[in-house]
Each structure stands twice: as C-alpha cells, then as structure tokens.
Amino acid sequence: MDVKDIIKPENLVYEKPGMLTANTMHYCPGCSHGVVHKLIAEIIEDLGIQEKTIGVAPVGCSVFAYNYIDIDWQEAAHGRAPALATGISRTNPDKIVFTYQGDGDLASIGTAEIMHACNRGENFAVIFINNGIYGMTGGQMAPTTLLGQVTATTPYGRDAERNGYPLKITELIAQLPGTSYVTRQSVHTPAAIRRCKKAITKAFEAAMDKKGTSFVEVVSTCNMNWKMTPVQANQWMEENMFPFYPPGDIKDGSKADPASFKQN
Amino acid sequence: MGELKLMKGNEVIAEAAIRCGCDGYFGYPITPQSEVMETLMAREPWNETGMVVLQAESEVASINMVYGAAATGKKVMTSSSSPGISLMAEGISYIAGAELPCVIVNVQRGGPGLGTIQPSQADYFQSVKGGGHGDYHLIVLAPASVQEMNDFVDLGFQLAFKYRNPSMILADGAIGQMMEKVQLSDFKPRMTAEEIDAKYGSWATNGKKPNRERNIATSLEMDSAKMEANNKRFQEKYAKMQAEDVLYETIRCDDAEYILVAFGVSSRICQKAVDIAREKGMKVGLLRPITLFPFPKQIIGEMAKRVKGFMTVEMNAGQMIEDVQLSVGCAGCAVPVKYFGRMGGIIPTPSEVVQALEQKLIGG
Numbered sequence A: 001m002d003v004k005d006i007i008k009p010e011n012l013v014y015e016k017p018g019m020l021t022a023n024t025m026h027y028c029p030g031c032s033h034g035v036v037h038k039l040i041a042e043i044i045e046d047l048g049i050q051e052k053t054i055g056v057a058p059v060g061c062s063v064f065a066y067n068y069i070d071i072d073w074q075e076a077a078h079g080r081a082p083a084l085a086t087g088i089s090r091t092n093p094d095k096i097v098f099t100y101q102g103d104g105d106l107a108s109i110g111t112a113e114i115m116h117a118c119n120r121g122e123n124f125a126v127i128f129i130n131n132g133i134y135g136m137t138g139g140q141m142a143p144t145t146l147l148g149q150v151t152a153t154t155p156y157g158r159d160a161e162r163n164g165y166p167l168k169i170t171e172l173i174a175q176l177p178g179t180s181y182v183t184r185q186s187v188h189t190p191a192a193i194r195r196c197k198k199a200i201t202k203a204f205e206a207a208m209d210k211k212g213t214s215f216v217e218v219v220s221t222c223n224m225n226w227k228m229t230p231v232q233a234n235q236w237m238e239e240n241m242f243p244f245y246p247p248g249d250i251k252d253g254s255k256a257d258p259a260s261f262k263q264n
Numbered sequence B: 001m002g003e004l005k006l007m008k009g010n011e012v013i014a015e016a017a018i019r020c021g022c023d024g025y026f027g028y029p030i031t032p033q034s035e036v037m038e039t040l041m042a043r044e045p046w047n048e049t050g051m052v053v054l055q056a057e058s059e060v061a062s063i064n065m066v067y068g069a070a071a072t073g074k075k076v077m078t079s080s081s082s083p084g085i086s087l088m089a090e091g092i093s094y095i096a097g098a099e100l101p102c103v104i105v106n107v108q109r110g111g112p113g114l115g116t117i118q119p120s121q122a123d124y125f126q127s128v129k130g131g132g133h134g135d136y137h138l139i140v141l142a143p144a145s146v147q148e149m150n151d152f153v154d155l156g157f158q159l160a161f162k163y164r165n166p167s168m169i170l171a172d173g174a175i176g177q178m179m180e181k182v183q184l185s186d187f188k189p190r191m192t193a194e195e196i197d198a199k200y201g202s203w204a205t206n207g208k209k210p211n212r213e214r215n216i217a218t219s220l221e222m223d224s225a226k227m228e229a230n231n232k233r234f235q236e237k238y239a240k241m242q243a244e245d246v247l248y249e250t251i252r253c254d255d256a257e258y259i260l261v262a263f264g265v266s267s268r269i270c271q272k273a274v275d276i277a278r279e280k281g282m283k284v285g286l287l288r289p290i291t292l293f294p295f296p297k298q299i300i301g302e303m304a305k306r307v308k309g310f311m312t313v314e315m316n317a318g319q320m321i322e323d324v325q326l327s328v329g330c331a332g333c334a335v336p337v338k339y340f341g342r343m344g345g346i347i348p349t350p351s352e353v354v355q356a357l358e359q360k361l362i363g364g
Ligand SMILES: Cc1ncc(C[n+]2csc(CCOP(=O)(O)OP(=O)(O)O)c2C)c(N)n1
Pocket: A059, A060, A061, A062, A078, A101, A102, A103, A104, A105, A106, A129, A131, A133, A134, A135, A136, A137, A142
C-alpha cells in the first residue's frame, strides 16, 4: 500500500482541533500550557459554544492565549482577570466566560479578585495553572512554590521563616459558598489529560447552567524554570507536588442556596 | 426634557446614568461620592432598564469590571474619589491602551494620602496628564453645577464612544454634595445586542460571529514598530479631540483686561468675584474650561494677545496654571499668568479672589 492510500480523510484518527488557530505556540517544549489550551479548544468545539464564549487571558506565560484559541478574548492586567470576567458575565448573562490564570496571577497579585468573584458566585469558569513558579518573568518564587524548592528568588530553597508557606488556594476557594465545582487535575499522562478534559467540560457546563463559579486547578510543569527535562519535570511533579497538591475533586455541587445558607 | 427637580450632584450622576441607557455601574464606597451607588441601589434600575449595579471589593476590581463589560461594547461606568482613583490608575491605563469607552467619575477630595473628605481640585494633574503609566490621556469634563453633573454623563459616554477612550467627569466634593435645581434628561433605551453588533462589531468581544474574525481587547503589543504605531494612533486621537471637542465658557470677557481662569466649583466662586471686581472698576472676565483635556489652549492664546494678564483660581497648589502658561507662551505672548488657590479642602471666598487679583495682577 502506498502512503497516499493511507493519508485520506476517512483514515484520520487525530487532528488539530478546529478551534485552535494556525499560530505557532510560543510555549517551551514540555510546558503544560499548550496541552490545556488544546483541551479548551476541543471543549469549545464539542459544546458548540464558539459564538458565546469569551476568554480572559492573564499576565504570565499564557498572556498570548488569545493567539491560539479562535474565540473573542480580553487581555487583563496581572491578577485582574476575575474582575473582567465579572464585568463581562454580569452585563452579558447569555455568554459563557472563563478566565485562564497562572499561580502568580491568581494566588498572589490577584488573590482579592479571585476570592471575591468566587464568593459572589459569579457564573464563570476558572482554569488555574499551578506550576509552582513564575514562568514568564524567569522563574521566581510563586505563592505555590514548595518549601525547599529552588527558584530565582529562593536560590537556597523556599524557607518558611523568610518566604512564608506554600498556598493551597484551591482548598480555600472550595470553602466559598459561591463556588460550584472545584477540582484539581493534571495533564502529565494520557489518562490525566482525559480526566482533565472531563473536569474542564464540567466546569464550562456549570458556568453555562449558572451554578456559580467553577474552578479547575491544573498542577503543571515548568521544566524550563525548574531546570529539568520534560520527563524529569513530570516525575518531579508526581513525587513532590502531588503529595501537597493532591489531584481530585474537592467540591462538586452548586453555589449555596441562600434559603439554606448557614450563618454560623 | 425630563422633570425639573432639586437634587444632590451625586444623586444626579446616578439618575443620569439610568436615563442615558447605561448598561452597568461598578463601584466601591468612598466619601464624598457614596450617594452615587446608594442612589442606584435604591432605584433598582435592573428592574426598570436592565442596568447592572454591582458593589465591587475594591476600586481595583471595579475599574477592571468596567474594562470587561466595556470591551463587550456595553456602556458602563464607575465613580470614586481621589484615593480610589489612584487605585484605579492601572486599570485606567489598560482601558486607554485597549481603546475602550467608559465613564469614570472622580468627586475629588483633598490629598495627598488619605487627606481630607472636603472638596479639592488637587487631582488636576492626575486627570489631565494621564495618572497611570504610559502615554495616554483621558477626556476630562469639569462640571460646575448639578445640571452639568446630569448633562456630562451622557456627553461623557458620547465622547468616550466617539474616540474609544475613557472619559472622566472631574467633579469635587462641593459639586457632588450640593443640591441645586436640575432639568433631568429624557430616558434613552439601552442598546440591543443587534445594535452593538452593528455598531461595534469591529472590536466588541461579545462572542465571535461567523461573519467576522475573533476580536481581542488588549493593550499588549510585543512588536515595537507596531507598538509605536499604536502610540501614534493614540496621539492622533488626542489631536482630533483638541481640534473638535474643546468646550469652555466665557463670562464678561469681551472688554476684559484681566481674565480669571477657573473650573468646577472654583469657577462658581469666580463668577461672584468678577461681579465684585467690576463694581470696583476693574475690567475682569472669567474663562471656564469645561474640557480640561482637551484644554482650551486656543482661546487662551487669542485672549493673551489683547488682555493684560491671567490669574488661575484653583483648589490646589497651582496645577492648571501650567496649562495656561503653556497656552499663553505657545501664542507667542508674555503677559503675566498668576495663581491663587486654597488647599486642604478649603473653598476660597470671592473677596479673597478679588484681593489676590489686586495684589498679584492688577496692582502689581
Ligand atoms: C503589575 C505587574 N506586576 C508584575 C508583573 C510582572 N509579571 C509578569 S508575569 C508574572 C508572573 C507570572 O507567573 P504566573 O502567574 O505563575 O504564570 P506563569 O508565567 O508561570 O504561567 C509577573 C510577576 C506585571 N506584568 N504586572
């Protein structure tokens, strides 16, 4: 059989999602951002919501997310994506809105915005990429950096006395009555990618159904700034990050019913 | 025309917003302007026009909520007072950089720092020169009456959409808190989704339609040549504002030898000062800039050729005086430009102004 006989549309088992643009991604090989982008593009296509979806990009490595997924986008200032998303979804309740944020963006400079948006139960989805480091600015400590982890600003390892403790923001978010579905995922194996796709789909559906704020943390690798190969980074993540940031659903439901809301 | 009413300046901002078809207000309480959001919440416009009103967790959040909604082609606004506007500076710069329309109301109080809750005009520089980072300007409207608090909400939106640039209504604690007679505006309907698509489809991020490319609201551009081109486009916009949208008022300037220049509540004091000075035989007139950016440079330049001097009256340490000096200098004139003002929340009296005129300009 000739190659030409094989390369036919009917034999296609995998293709680039239609919602991904032709732009070449700027992400480093081994980075998790590209995988998560692809999942979001697939989900928007699967749900048929391109015309209704508005993404809010952060400041961080994924600042150019808007170059890759073929939907309307807004670019937020560092940490402010949840405020933009609030403005969009409040004035456009028929639209599906999501933010895409790194750990510096969401858990450091933008802590107030994410907490209050989730506490108000704004009807949008949050995709939170936790790679334990500031990727874009060259590998400084993030709020989620593990104790002992070496970064550009913790060259001898993160020290609790000097630098405080790693922040489990997702567990905090799950405590807020405005959130619906809160989960922690990863994309380091095909099985994990499939689970993550299910989780992001569910988060989008929760936002569409106005259940409150849905929140998907993706524990991610930044092999470049971790100074590892992609394979080493996946291994390091499993051995060091998963014990502290264990994958799995943390909350699955709807924002609190005011009638049953307990004030104590 | 709507009803004639006796209302507070801040309440009128709220009423005018509802009537001009505003889609949303996002704010955070601060004296002396909290009545804006209080009035909106009491009016419940979401039942009447569908307008959204939301109390944000901070001014940082409220200006970014404005960004998000404005970028979908909606007519949205916020209000605050000086310390809150400082917190918004980052967001305002992003809104200007992403070329989005909105209205921001600053009911100024005295600073720096927490300062005082009394009226002030000390945010002139911050408002007209930028305030946040980067080369940008706001369209700045300075109301001098409760009536103008009403009129400038609609005007602010019109100019904001004309230029896709944020407009600021630069009021002060006195204009915000005082009650005056006001002719309210008629109700204008909010724009429909179809109207927004038709008018703003080239930039509004309200969901990618099959008949257009995706829209992206951003101020980011990594290519320096493109970023310079963006900056040049912004500068052209500011030049167009200067050519087409300068607003000012002149009072008894025709035969005047000396011109007082004052905006907002200071101009109200100066009207009285002009009357007192005229009674004393001094030929004094008043120029009131209504747009502080674009600044009425040209009329000042023309006046500079025939008058003996100018005196600005400002509730700050002398900020607008720099723009008056520039306008006089650019016209190739060398008449004196003096300043008189009070700070810290004190409003000057008309007789203080006349005394300063005599000492600094006319007698000297
Ligand atoms: C107000 C402000 N402060 C600081 C920065 C610089 N900055 C850009 S990205 C970034 C951190 C990004 O880290 P993270 O959110 O974890 O995303 P990642 O790049 O790792 O994906 C910082 C500090 C900025 N752009 N704006």
